[in-house]
Amino acid sequence: MSEIEIIREDNETKGRYIARIPGKPDAEMTFSKAGTSRIIIDHTGVPDALRGMGVGKALVERAVMDARKAGIKILPLCPFAKATIERTPEWQDVPMRPTRIAMRSGPAQHLHRDDKALRRARRRDRHRRAYAAYLDKTGLD
Secondary structure, three states: OOOOEEEEEEOOOEEEEEEEOOOOOOEEEEEEEOOOOEEEEEEEEOOHHHOOOOHHHHHHHHHHHHHHHHOOEEEEOOHHHHHHHHHOHHHOOOEOOOOOOOOOOOOHHHOOHHHHHHHHHHHHHHHHHHHHHHHHHHOOO
16 A cells, blocks of 8 residues: 555634545545634545545544644544544543533523534534535536
8 A cells, every 4th residue: 555645734714634645536634623722523535445545544643643732622523533533542632522502591602612613513514515415416516
């Protein structure tokens, strides 16, 4: 197997990790920044040509190593990233566990800032899935 090259691209609010193997399609993992103390991994996509090669795990591992280096936590909303982190005992210092949101006093302005970021990430993910389904249905890809 060829060496996996992982590149990080990010800006003030979001970013992604791209895994490249020469002659193969790219894999990616996207994340959103929730303040300065945590990131939210919201999607991991690995093409069929790279499945079973450990590319997805390498993407998550790079995010974990970068989070440790920066002293931040990871909230893995992506099911693959969440399962991979939970299965790896030596990564248990990095994940942030989501907390229950108490809706006692009304709308979102009473939520903690990080809970708002979590809701925005979930909403963005729902919109991405709906748009992808629309493109598949209409054939506009």
